[in-house]
Amino acid sequence: MAVQETDWRSYLRVGMIAGLIAVSVSLIGMVETFNGRAIIGEYLSLGNLLLYGAIFGGGFVAARQHKGSTASCLAGGLLLGAISGVMLNLLVLAGTPRVAGGDPFLRQYLLNVNNNLLAILLSGLPQPSGSLALLGISSLMGMLGAAIDRVTPRFRRPLLVSLGVVLLVGLLSEVVILAWGVRGLGLLVRRLLFARKGLSLPGAVVLFLIVFALHLAWTAFSPKLKAWTARAPERRRKQLYRGKAAIGIIFLLFLPFFLRTYLTEVVDNVGLYVLMGLGLNIVVGYAGLLDLGYVAFFAIGAYTMGVLTSQADLGIAQMSFWSALPFSVMAAVLAGIILGVPVLRMRGDYLAIVTLGFGEIIRILVLSDALAPFIGGAQGILKIPKAQIGDFRFVTPESLYYLILIGCLIAVFLTWRLRDSRLGRQWMAMREDEDVAEAMGINLVSTKLLAFGIGAAFSGLSGAIFATKLSSIFPHSFNLLISINVLCLIIVGGMGSIPGVVVGALVLVGLPELLREFAEYRLLMYGALLIVMMIARPEGFWPSAVRRRELRGDEEPIPEPSSAAAGD
Amino acid sequence: MRQRLESISFIDIILWLFRTLIIVAVIWGTVATIFNNPYSAENWIDFLVFGIAQGSLYALIALGYMLVYGILFMINFAHGEFFMSGVFTATVFVADPLNQIGFLNAHPILALIIITLVAMAVSMGIALLTERVAYRPLRRAPRLVPLITAIGASFFWQYFFRGLYGSGVHAFPTVDALKGNLTIAGIEILKTQVVVIVASVLLLIALYIFVMRTKTGKAIRAVAEDKDVAALMGIDVDRTIAITFATGAAMAGAAGILYALLFRQVHFFMGFVPGIKAFTAAVLGGIGSVPGAALGGLFLGVFESVGPSLFLEGLGITASYQLKDVIAFTMLVLVLIFRPQGIIGERLAEEKA
Numbered sequence: 044m045a046v047q048e049t050d051w052r053s054y055l056r057v058g059m060i061a062g063l064i065a066v067s068v069s070l071i072g073m074v075e076t077f078n079g080r081a082i083i084g085e086y087l088s089l090g091n092l093l094l095y096g097a098i099f100g101g102g103f104v105a106a107r108q109h110k111g112s113t114a115s116c117l118a119g120g121l122l123l124g125a126i127s128g129v130m131l132n133l134l135v136l137a138g139t140p141r142v143a144g145g146d147p148f149l150r151q152y153l154l155n156v157n158n159n160l161l162a163i164l165l166s167g168l169p170q171p172s173g174s175l176a177l178l179g180i181s182s183l184m185g186m187l188g189a190a191i192d193r194v195t196p197r198f199r200r201p202l203l204v205s206l207g208v209v210l211l212v213g214l215l216s217e218v219v220i221l222a223w224g225v226r227g228l229g230l231l232v233r234r235l236l237f238a239r240k241g242l243s244l245p246g247a248v249v250l251f252l253i254v255f256a257l258h259l260a261w262t263a264f265s266p267k268l269k270a271w272t273a274r275a276p277e278r279r280r281k282q283l284y285r286g287k288a289a290i291g292i293i294f295l296l297f298l299p300f301f302l303r304t305y306l307t308e309v310v311d312n313v314g315l316y317v318l319m320g321l322g323l324n325i326v327v328g329y330a331g332l333l334d335l336g337y338v339a340f341f342a343i344g345a346y347t348m349g350v351l352t353s354q355a356d357l358g359i360a361q362m363s364f365w366s367a368l369p370f371s372v373m374a375a376v377l378a379g380i381i382l383g384v385p386v387l388r389m390r391g392d393y394l395a396i397v398t399l400g401f402g403e404i405i406r407i408l409v410l411s412d413a414l415a416p417f418i419g420g421a422q423g424i425l426k427i428p429k430a431q432i433g434d435f436r437f438v439t440p441e442s443l444y445y446l447i448l449i450g451c452l453i454a455v456f457l458t459w460r461l462r463d464s465r466l467g468r469q470w471m472a473m474r475e476d477e478d479v480a481e482a483m484g485i486n487l488v489s490t491k492l493l494a495f496g497i498g499a500a501f502s503g504l505s506g507a508i509f510a511t512k513l514s515s516i517f518p519h520s521f522n523l524l525i526s527i528n529v530l531c532l533i534i535v536g537g538m539g540s541i542p543g544v545v546v547g548a549l550v551l552v553g554l555p556e557l558l559r560e561f562a563e564y565r566l567l568m569y570g571a572l573l574i575v576m577m578i579a580r581p582e583g584f585w586p587s588a589v590r591r592r593e594l595r596g597d598e599e600p601i602p603e604p605s606s607a608a609a610g611d
Numbered sequence: 612m613r614q615r616l617e618s619i620s621f622i623d624i625i626l627w628l629f630r631t632l633i634i635v636a637v638i639w640g641t642v643a644t645i646f647n648n649p650y651s652a653e654n655w656i657d658f659l660v661f662g663i664a665q666g667s668l669y670a671l672i673a674l675g676y677m678l679v680y681g682i683l684f685m686i687n688f689a690h691g692e693f694f695m696s697g698v699f700t701a702t703v704f705v706a707d708p709l710n711q712i713g714f715l716n717a718h719p720i721l722a723l724i725i726i727t728l729v730a731m732a733v734s735m736g737i738a739l740l741t742e743r744v745a746y747r748p749l750r751r752a753p754r755l756v757p758l759i760t761a762i763g764a765s766f767f768w769q770y771f772f773r774g775l776y777g778s779g780v781h782a783f784p785t786v787d788a789l790k791g792n793l794t795i796a797g798i799e800i801l802k803t804q805v806v807v808i809v810a811s812v813l814l815l816i817a818l819y820i821f822v823m824r825t826k827t828g829k830a831i832r833a834v835a836e837d838k839d840v841a842a843l844m845g846i847d848v849d850r851t852i853a854i855t856f857a858t859g860a861a862m863a864g865a866a867g868i869l870y871a872l873l874f875r876q877v878h879f880f881m882g883f884v885p886g887i888k889a890f891t892a893a894v895l896g897g898i899g900s901v902p903g904a905a906l907g908g909l910f911l912g913v914f915e916s917v918g919p920s921l922f923l924e925g926l927g928i929t930a931s932y933q934l935k936d937v938i939a940f941t942m943l944v945l946v947l948i949f950r951p952q953g954i955i956g957e958r959l960a961e962e963k964a
Contacts, residue, residue, distance in 0.1 A: 071774025152703055154777045333755055335762075384625055385948045392686045392758050396890065397947050400940040403887075407940075411933045488622060527766065534759060567770035573763025574745045577756050 051119065054105050058123035058185065061101030062130030065181075068093050069134060069164065071567070072155035076560050078163050081241030082213035088241075089214060089560065090163055095184040098127045102188020113193050117186050124185020128178035135164050135174060201262070205254035212250060213242040218557050222303045295448060299441040308440040309556045311512065314447035315505050316552045319529045320536070320544035321454045322501030327530070328539030328587075329467060330494035331474025333395040335526050336402025339382070340375040340499035342409060342521035344506025347374040349424035349516050350417070357417070357424050364430035364437075364511050368504075375503020376496045383495035387488055390477065402526055410518040423517035427510050443512055450508060454501050458541055461497070470494055471539075524566065528552070531569045535576055537583025546585050630949060633941075640922035650920060656798055658917045664804040664873060666912020667811030671866035672889035673896070673904040674818060675859025680898050681835040682855050684754070688761035689741055691886020692768035693860040695879065697734030698867025702783055702877045703776050705729045710784035719788040727868045734864030735857040737768065742856045747849065765883075773879035780878045783871035807869045814865055819901045821858070831855050884936065888915075891943035897952055915939050 068074055078090030102120040109116050138156040165173025166180070194202060212219065216237055223229040236246030272280060299307045319341060326334045351360045351367040360367075382401050386394055412420055419425075430437040430446060437443050461467045469490045472480040481487050510516050528551065536547025551569070555561040561568070576583065650658075672694055679687040705726050709715040715722045745760040789806060792799040822828040833841040834851045842848050870885065871877050888911060896907025918938040 067771075071771055073774065153775060155774065331755070333758065384622060385629065385944070387622055389947065389951075391754050392684075393947050393951065395758060396686060396887075397944050399887070400943045404937050404940045404944075407934065407937050411937075413934065527762065530759075530762070564770060564774065566766045567774065570763040570765065570767030570770065574760045574767065577752075577760045577763070578745075578748050581752070581756055 051122070053108055054119040054123045055126060057101045057105040058126030059130070061097045061123065061185075062127035064097040065094050065127055066130055066134050068097070069131070069160055070153055070155060071564075072160075073564055073567075074163055075155060075157075075160050076563065078159075080214065080558065080560055081216070081238075082210055083242045083247045084238035084240065084244055086244060087213070089558075092210065094131075094164075095180065098124050098181050098184040099188040101127070102185040103191050104188075106189035106192035109189075116189050116193060120186040120189025121182050122185070123189070124182035125178060127185065128181030131164060131177055131181060132174050135161055135177070139170075197262075201255050201258035204258050205251050208254045209242070209247050209251045213247065215557060216241050218306065222306055299444050304440055307444050309553055311440050311443050311447055312556060313548045313553045314444070314451050315509055315512075316529065316532060316548040317451050317545055318447070318454055318505035318508075319502050319525075320532050320548055321451075321458050321541070322498040322505070323529050324498075324533050324539065324541070324544050325458065325461070325470070325501075326494050326498035328533060329462065329470040329474065330491065331470075332491065332494060333391065334398045334495075334498070335395050335523075335530070336382070336398035336400070336405070337498075337502060337529055338521050338523065338525040339402045339405040340378055340502035341506040341509070341525060342405060342518075343378045343499075344371045344375045344503030345510040345516050345521070346409065346418055346424070346506075347371040347503070348507040348510040349427050352511075353424050353427050355424065355426040357419050358426070364428065364507075368507055371507035372500050372503045375499040375506070378503075379495040379497075379499025380492050383492045387491055399523070399526075402523060406518065406521055406523070409521065421518060423515055424510075425515045427514050427516070429514070430511050437511070443508075447508055450504055454504070455541055457497075462541075466490070466493060527566070527569065531573060533583075535572060535583060537586035540583065540585050540587040543583050543585035543587070547583070550584075626948065630945075633945065637922050640924070644921050644924050647924075649924065654920075655917070658920065659913060660798070660800050660804055662913035662916030663909060664807045664912070665916060666892075666909040667808050667815075667905075668866050668870055668873070668908070669885070669889045669892040669912050670905040670908025671811055671814060671862045671869070672885060673893035673908050674815075674862045674901065676890050676893040677896075677898050677901075677904045678822075678831070678855045678859045680893070682831065682838075682852055683746070683750075683757070685746070685757045686761065686890065687746075687856075687859075688758065688886075689745075689764040689768060690859065690863060691882030691884075691889070692765050692772075693734045693738045693741075693882075694863035694867045694870075694885060695877075695882030696737045696768060696772055697730035697732075697860075697864030698783075698871050699772055699776060699781070699877050699879065699881075700733040701726050701730035701864075701868065702781055702871060706784055706871075707781075715784055716787045719786050723786065723868070727865055730868050731861040731864035734860040734867070738856045738860030739853055741768070742853055747852075765886075769879055769883070776879070778879060780876050783875045783877055785875060786872070789872065803872045807873055810865070810869055814862060815901065815905050818858070818862060822901060827851075827854060831858075887943070888939050891939055891946070894943065894951070895946050911939060911942065914942060 074090040074094050076090075077093050078088045080089040082088060082092060102123055105123055106116050106120060109119060111119075134156075138161055164177055166176045167173075168176055191199065191202070217240070220233055220237060223233075236250060237243055238246070242250065272283065275283070298310065302310060319337070322340075323334065323337050326332050326337070348364070348367050348371045350357060351362045351370055352358060352364060354361060362370075382398070386397050389397060408414055409418060410421055414420065415422075435442070437446050469480070469485045472483065472485060473487060473490055477487060480490075509520075513520075532547030532551045533544055534547070535551060536543030536545070551572075555565050672690065675690045675693065676687060679685065679690070706715065706722075709722050709726070741764050745764045746757055749757045749760060789802045791802055793802050793805050794800075795805075820828075822831060830841070830846045830851045831854065833844065833846055834848055834855075838848050841851070867877075870881070889908065892907040892911045893904050894907070895911055896903035896905065898904075915935055915938055919932050919935050922938075923934055
């Protein structure tokens with residue numbers, strides 16, 4: 044009986060928290076802004092998803108902790124949803140205008156409480172039925188969330204994955220249609236699956252079923268495949284690995300033809316961040332030096348490129364992109380080492396603050412009038428020429444894509460080779476424990492400076508390409524937020540993991556570029572993401588093996604070598 | 612071994628050169644400015660008083676960093692946002708309405724006390740929430756992890772409040788009673804500056820008494836000394852840490868109102884730069900003591916207010932006021948490099964790292 048009571052209380056608590064989250068996202072305007080993005084025709088928008096997502100997730104979480112029967116679990120979910128629904132209704136009540144036609148009561152304090160928001164909350168229905176609908180949908184969502192937990196595990200994963208795919212496709216439907224749905228086969232698929240905005244309802248169902256079936260088939264098939272590759276001889280496995288790599292490279296080479304101009308532009312931006320991410324990954328992920336002023340090197344690379352190549356008054360050498368490129372990278376490396384020397388003795392959080400200070404100093408200096416005669420101050424540097432090979436100029440996003448791709452591939456190759464080199468192992472030893480590393484004969488000075496220098500080099504390269512890509516640079520492009528973006532993406536991807544950087548950049552840079560609505564709330568979501576990742580999955584989505592053990596070290600014992608386990 | 616010695620001395624030489632360079636630049640600039648003498652004595656006094664007022668604000672905010680760092684050895688990056696959240700909310704929900712109905716100017720003292728209390732309460736609420744959600748689950752994690760959540764919390768709150776109240780600059784209502792100057796010992800001082808300085812001093816004294824003389828303060832110091840032993844002595848460590856956060860945030864909330872009185876505007880990004888500067892002040896004074904934080908704040912405030920005109924103009928740098936923040940950040944970097952123990956503090960950074 045006592046257990047039962049605490050269980051109800053946990054549903055109550057989670058319900059209140061979920062309700063609070065739903066009310067908060069409404070108050071800060073996310074629901075209204077995101078409502079413009081349809082996922083399934085007029086039935087489901089991103090705003091709805093955000094509003095009810097918390098309740099749905101809450102139901103799932105609460106049911107997870109609940110050990111009782113399925114019926115009581117569903118009832119709990121219903122209760123949880125109802126509580127959230129009541130809280131949302133309170134918000135509706137507080138936001139309803141006292142005088143008909145006037146502004147809502149709360150409006151004078153909070154910008155986002157307006158008739159639009161109320162209409163979304165009430166599903167566009169008139170008052171009494173609207174409130175009931177809100178309550179009903181919330182309760183249903185809480186119950187559905189709880190129900191998901193009780194689905195047999197065999198089906199739960201495919202269910203969630205296909206739900207996720209449907210939502211993602213619906214979310215990106217505008218982009219998908221623009222890129223592929225204009226003619227031929229694409230147009231046919233578009234007619235079948237998509238409505239004017241978002242997926243059509245039958246389309247969503249069909250897509251869901253297809254993905255669900257595919258996933259089931261894959262779970263049935265993949266163990267066999269794994270067993271087969273495990274049995275295959277070493278030579279064959281190597282061939283398989285090379286084959287995969289070759290397919291990957293070919294895919295990357297032909298990506299722009301497949302993506303069309305707009306998406307290629309997005310991928311270009313992702314690529315620049317991948318470059319920076321790989322650099323910061325060396326500094327933070329391998330060497331364990333938390334650098335918050337990383338944007339400084341990006342700025343130095345870009346400004347060196349600008350000053351050396353610009354055709355405007357500020358340009359001093361009118362060099363070509365290719366001859367200026369080594370100078371850009373070298374300038375960044377030099378800056379990395381110069382800024383690295385004073386902080387050699389510093390650790391952890393002090394290092395973070397000092398590098399943050401460096402980043403801000405450089406930004407303010409670039410912006411100031413004192414240096415304006417040399418680097419343009421707030422007016423920036425204009426007329427930076429495009430890169431050129433013979434007569435071919437890298438102007439279109441497609442051609443720039445190849446430039447960035449080459450940069451990224453070089454960076455990936457270098458990082459990958461460095462990771463297992465003597466230097467890479469020194470970095471990791473230093474990350475684990477500086478004193479022990481020093482006692483083992485590692486020269487901390489050169490190891491740290493190399494980390495700063497190489498990390499800065501990638502960032503400088505990225506900055507140089509950035510400058511030629513935009514043809515002009517302004518101080519405002521180099522603020523602290525870039526450092527935070529890069530830090531976020533390597534944390535989300537997984538510190539010290541190369542594929543993690545790419546995944547992180549795709550999610551954190553690519554997705555917001557595709558969804559304009561994200562712009563305003565990008566940093567809010569980054570902040571929340573950082574907290575959630577650190578608490579729930581500190582090793583990132585695509586972790587390196589070492590990092591996972593390290594960050595989970597306090598919770599899980601490090602797995603014993605298999606021979607020891609067999610000995611038990 | 613020899614090689615190691617050589618490499619260390621090489622770094623030492625570079626650092627030493629760096630230090631000399633900066634000292635020479637400062638002295639050069641000062642001498643040049645004094646020779647040219649572009650400002651009158653009144654100007655300098657104005658700079659000084661403004662610096663003291665601003666510095667006492669930094670001191671108030673620095674206390675929060677100091678208290679939390681003392682207990683958790685963690686830079687609470689989100690502290691600037693505690694500062695912002697309180698004053699922003701109090702401005703939107705209390706100060707503006709009170710101003711509209713005329714209460715603010717009819718009973719300025721009472722109204723300001725109400726506004727300050729609201730700001731302190733909101734700051735405390737945000738701090739407690741942040742501590743509970745973002746920091747407490749990570750008590751035993753590697754040190755980098757809570758720092759990263761703190762950065763996340765900082766950005767989260769900034770953009771949360773931006774979403775809530777908008778991205779524009781809100782004007783903090785002017786209080787008629789605080790308009791004009793006060794003449795103290797023949798020097799004309801803005802009334803707001805007097806209020807800011809006096810209120811800060813009172814709050815600092817109150818906090819000092821709270822930490823040194825009350826039982827809760829003793830618990831805070833005990834937890835800062837050794838969490839495990841404090842727990843054995845019957846101190847609820849989680850609760851004490853929460854109280855520490857709340858205390859620091861309350862100071863930040865009050866500082867927020869004083870900041871609004873001084874600069875008459877609030878916006879969602881207002882916590883960031885004062886936050887970092889207050890951290891500088893905390894380090895400058897030596898993290899770990901109330902008088903240290905107060906001293907560090909004053910020092911930084913005066914330096915920043917007098918510095919651009921005194922050091923930089925003499926060096927022939929145009930528009931030196933733009934470089935005000937550079938002075939603060941340079942000081943931060945210099946202090947962390949050359950004297951991480953601060954002016955009067957103990958050396959915490961390395962032994963606890």
